[in-house]
Each structure stands twice: as C-alpha cells, then as structure tokens.
Amino acid sequence: MQYLLVLHVNESGWGQMSPEQQQQGVAAYMAYGEALRKANAFLGSNRLKPSANSTTVRVANGKTQVLDGPYADTKEQVGGYYLIDVPDLDSAITWASRCPAASHGVVEVRPVWQMA
C-alpha cells in the first residue's frame, strides 16, 4: 500500500542551527532516503521551500482569491514529504518513526487513495 508521509516541522528551527548541525541534519535525511530505497519502499520525496514562499488560490462564487503565505498560519508547516510503498500501516508507522522529522516535528502517515 502507498502512504504519503507528510513532514510537519517548525520552520524557524533550521535557521537557528549551526552549519555543522544543518549538514548533519541533511545527512540524516539522505541516509533515511537511502534506507527507504534499499528496502524497496521508496517512491518519491521532496523537500519544500519555506512556507513564506507559498501562495494560496481559491475560487469561490466565480471570484478568484489569491493570497500570500501558507493555507494555515500555524507554527508547524509542511516541510516535505515521502511517498512510500509498504505492506501495511504498521510498516508505514515504523518508517515514519525513523524519519528525522519525527524527532523535531510531526510525521503524518496518510494512506494514498489508489485509483483503479
């Protein structure tokens, strides 16, 4: 089954880290991606730019509304995702717990609606 691991992180954390810590952080994510690939669970992944770069669009009553910034103005923002293919939810939760984001933010495990 496919799951999207949605990484919710506090964006201000990154800027507060030293260059060494940032390097170590990136390396941890690289290792995590490698482990997913070696286990044949990896389908795709991306890191997102900070949510300040977001624009939200909504069409209501024939009017298009365009706003600066993310959809929800919360401390934790979506910072990236992993799309994985694993046998079941237990396995997806195990992979989520290994994701570095689980120790500095929250990882949401979302099953993908498979199109027939």
Added chain:
Amino acid sequence: MSFAEGDDARKTADAVARRSYGKLVAFLAARTRDVAAAEDALAEAFASALVDWPTNGCPKNPEGWLLTVARRKLIDSVRRRQTGEAASTQLQILAEGLEDAAAQAEKDMQIPDQRLALLFACAHPAIEAGIRAPLMLQVVLGLDGETIASAFLVSPAAMRKRLSRAKEKIQQAGIPFSIPEREELPHRLDTVLDAIYAAFAEGWTDASGTDTIRRNLTSEALFLARLVVELLPQEAEALGLLALMLHAEARRPARRNAADEYVPFAEQDPALWNAQMIDEAESVLYRASALGTIGRFQLEAALQSAHVHRRRTGHDNWAEVVQFYDALVALTDSPVVAINRALAIAELHGPQAAADALNEIAADDRLTEYQPYWAARAELLSKTGAHDEARQAYEMAIGLEREPTVRAFLQKRLATLESSTRG
C-alpha cells in the same frame, strides 16, 4: 468533598489499580472468560470509587469494595445483554459463583490470586504472537490502549481492534484460565516469558529514558517478571529473564552523558550503573543456576553478567563470552544473537574474523531493515579497512534509527571514518 480528600481517594484508587488490577480482572473473568466485560465492570467500579470514597472515606478493604461493585456491574451487564430462560440459568450460575467466591474473599480479606492463569490465557498459543505482550499489559496491568499503541508503534485504532479481537478469541475459543500441567508448563511458560520480554524490549529502545511511556514499559515488564517468579519460584527461565532485565535496567543511568549524548556499553562508566539492581540480578541468576535447567534467558543473563564483570574488573573474558554466544546461537538460531556473537568475536579474534562471521548471516532477509545489523557491520568494516562498504552500512544504520541521540552518535562515527580515510 474537600480537595485533599478527593486527592486521597484518587491516590488510593491509583495504588489499588497498580497492585490489584490484574487480580480483580482475573477473578471476575475466570468464570465467564469474558475479559472485556470484566474490564468494563472494573472500570465502572473505579469510577464509582472516585465518586464515593472522597465523600464516605476510603474503605478499609478497597480491593473488596471494588470487587463487590464490579461484581454487581458485571451481573447487570450480562442481564442487560441476555434475556430468556437459558440466559437466566447461566446468569444464576454466574452470580452464585461470583457471590460465593466474593464472600470467601471478603472473609479472608484477600482475593485469590489468579493472575498467573490470566497471563497464561493472554499468552496462549491460540492468540496471535504479536498481540500477546500488549494483551498482558492491558489485561493484567490495566494500561490503556493508546499508551500500548505508542509503545508498539501501531495506530491506536488498530491496537484497540487487535486487543478486542484477542479478548473475543479467549472467550469464543474457550481458552482456559488455568496454569498448564507439569509436562506442558515449560513450553507454555516460554510464550509468557517471550511476551514479557517483548514488552521490556519495546521499553528499552528509548536510550534517553525521557519518553515516559517507554520507560514505564520496562518497569511494567519487570513487575510482570517478578510476579511470575513469585508465583512460580522453581522455574529457572523465569528467574533468568528477571536477571537479564535487571542487568539491562541497571545500566540505564549510564546510557547518556552529561551532554545528553548516547554512550555505547564499552564506553559507559560502571560507577553510574545501579549496583543494587546488578546485585539483585546476580543473586536471581544464582538461584536459577541452582535449579539445573539451562535456557535462553539464563544464557543471556549470564552474558550480561560476564560483560559487567569485565567492565568492572578490567579482566578480559571474551573467550568465555564467545562460548556463551555459541551456546545461544545453537539454542535460538536467531540472527540477532549472531550479530552480537560477531561483535564478541571481533574482540577475541579481530575485526576480519568478525566480519566473516557476520557475512554468514548477511543473506537473511529479515536483516535488511534491522538497524543493529547495519550498525555492527559498519563498526566491523571500518576496522577491516573496507571503508566504502563501512560508509554504506553507516548510512543504512543512520537511516533506520529512530532515536535522535543514537543517530547523532552514528553520524559522529561516520564523520570520524571519513576524516581518517581522507587524512
């Protein structure tokens, strides 16, 4: 009710819950085999206690009070669910049985301890192996489903479903609430001990001990092991398991340094170990050895004992350690044991011999996602000079680790390796 009285009542209720929960569930469920109904009735009784005790004062025999109320609730619930002739007969039998037993318990001022029978029911071979440990934690200790789900890395909804399915199985399949016969006991006890160890292992994965759910799990598992030892004092493997867990738990304070970094066993300061717990482990293991039947848990405890002895005295005993591992491999055929054996071989015969030993099990599919395998492989290969392979193994170990402190520790090792190959 004054605040203080309410507080007192809650404290008493908490203490009784901790001490007697399993006893009360066992007592209520033994006749009906309906664990879920017994738990519901007991939960209602605890809720009543929190209303009643602050006003009327805590009863002299809180266990007996809870049993009386829970018994009434249980009979009420059966009455609500069933009607008709057959039901009323069954109800009468149930009510009379409970009534007699409860009267006896009240007279003796103590409830007969049927927790061991309950443990055997929870770890019955007909119950799916993976749910036995969670089931014990819930039914015998009263841990809630959410806590258990987090500890076992399962969604709370799924955990609740599996737990209730297991309880239904106990009732529907007629799993007995009894202590197995002599000839069956060793095998059946193994499944109980395995489940207790599984609970302990889940609690142990948290190196920091900051995660209270996990830390509590190790103490709950120790509680269960002590319970089994108390009720079956002549079973060597139960003693072995207790000794093993005490040894592991004794080292908790040394697993982190002042900077909150992970400290591997070889670098721990023995002075930080809990000496009292180690003494208890040693005497428990000694009791086990006097019973004259060797087994997996005793061997593992003996290994811990040998490691502790070496670190405390500085006296090299790797040959002895490898012998213990040889015996364990022969007994369990477990890849996990084989990994630890390889690490011991490294100390005795050098990293190449160890890497060769590890290669013998490399084809095992179960190891692809097993973090300790990659960590061991990385350590050994970085010493044999196979640096590229070592780097890859470190990457896997880092990617599979869920504890941030251990991850940081491995990243440090990898950085050391990379700077040494560059320089």
